[in-house]
Amino acid sequence: MTGEEWQLVGFTARMAALSTLLILPFGLGIAWCLAKLRWRGKALVETLVTLPLVLPPVVTGLVLLRVFGRHGPLGYWLHERLGVDIVFTWRGVALALAVMSLPLLVRAARSAFEEVNPAFEQIARTLGAGEWRVFLTVTLPLARRGVMGGTLLAFARALGEFGATILVAGNIPGQTTTVAVATYEYVQLGEDSHAWVLAAVSAAMAFLAVLLSESLLRRKRR
């Protein structure tokens, strides 16, 4: 593998890890609200969160591009107030990966939280624990298998994301190009041998992530 290819793999892995870390607190929060509370608008949030899973990734990318572009509502504010640009930067990559992998984390964590017997949470409350402590000491530890599985699945999904990434972050070599985007480019340029190397790397990374998730889950079985 060439130095350029190593750079691609390293960058993609870092971005996937970053996006997974970003969605973790947020995704677990949503999952908890969906699993444990009854509230107005729950069905709407449920749908919105799951949407990126079924929408064509380019459509999700297009929406993000519009919202976070320099003339978009959020992008404008970020640029004017904080001097931060999202689109066509590495931040755009992280954003696209985060949005695309969020549904997997939320869905897995939600069902894991739902499976925690409420009797344990109720007992914790009668023992004086506030909601935050109940979550950290009872719900989360008891749901850890599902949460870890969901996290690794989200990470694996982020590694291979293509459609949203290319729209939001473009293809700037050394800055926003991920393994998936580079693979596409090589095919376009007719450089099939390069494309196959990257394809093999993608497959290997995905395989490892899923394998790790499975083995972790099995070891942690209660």
Added chain:
Amino acid sequence: MSEGISASFARKYTDGPEIRVEGLRGFAQSGITVLFGASGAGKSTLVRCLAGLERPDEGTIQFGGETWFDSARRLFVRPQERRIGYVPQEYALFPHLSVERNIGYGLREMARAERQGRVKETVSWLGLEGLERRLPRELSGGQQQRVSLARAIVRQPRLLLLDEPLSALDLPTRARLRSQLRQWLIERAIPSVVVTHDRTEALALGDSLAVMDGGRVVQQGSAPEVFGRPTSLAVAGILNVETVQPGRVLAMADGLATVAVGPRKLIAVAPDLPADAGEVYVCIRAEDVILIKGDAAHSSPRNCLPAVVRSLRPEGPMMRIDLDCGFPLAALLTKQACTELALASNDAVMALVKAPQIHLIPRAEV
């Protein structure tokens, strides 16, 4: 000593029953209050509403001078702030925490050394030494029950709620833990509410009794009172034993116990009773009491008690006769039998009860 619980509330389940508790006063003030009734009577709901785990639809719940729930003022004190102990039916020990950490869970605000001291003291009190590092799944049912009790009591709650504390255990363990549980609760002197649908358990554990039926508390009082004078036929049906009197085991021989009840001595078949049983409740069903007029010298029942008829009252097709034989005793006869005996108030009769029909329930001493 607290003023106990005052409550009046309703909890309606969608497509389900309505639990309506009315005019409960001075409930669970001290000692052990048994909440007794068939399954589905609303016992668990009442206890869960007291714990704050369920929110009634309307009404009020007060404990001592505090209001825990008031629908009119939209007031609801969360379980975290009620300082009660709750032991659920299946114990709900945290499966990922050791015995030690389960027991110490509710002591977070305490300094480490103090917490460890308190946990250690509770562990040895309930005989859980050596199990501190085990996980709940490595414990027997009886051990889990004790850990669950320890976890609730270690915080020194103001009120202890136990929902069917023995029902998840196998029969021999249940019988053994029954008297121990009463002893433990008495030792700690925390006002306790124990939910049960088992009459033996109710009598073995409780100082006072509250009977629930159809989502309502229908009668409250001491066990002999409630059993001896049920306020309705429905209550009588639930209780199903008419005479419950405190007694003292004087001797045990060949599976026969000699028990002093008031000024009388009764013989009861009690092969499983420990020799040092001491205080017991003596239970006699009214339909097992035979009445004769005149001499009973040549009859087979071991217990022949001279008695005076205090009152007669029709109860469905039967007549209920309340007797005084040194202690109150109820008998149930057909109306025809009453007529043939020409029974009337103040008549002197002999009450006969066979030894196997006297049921003894041991009680830990107060």
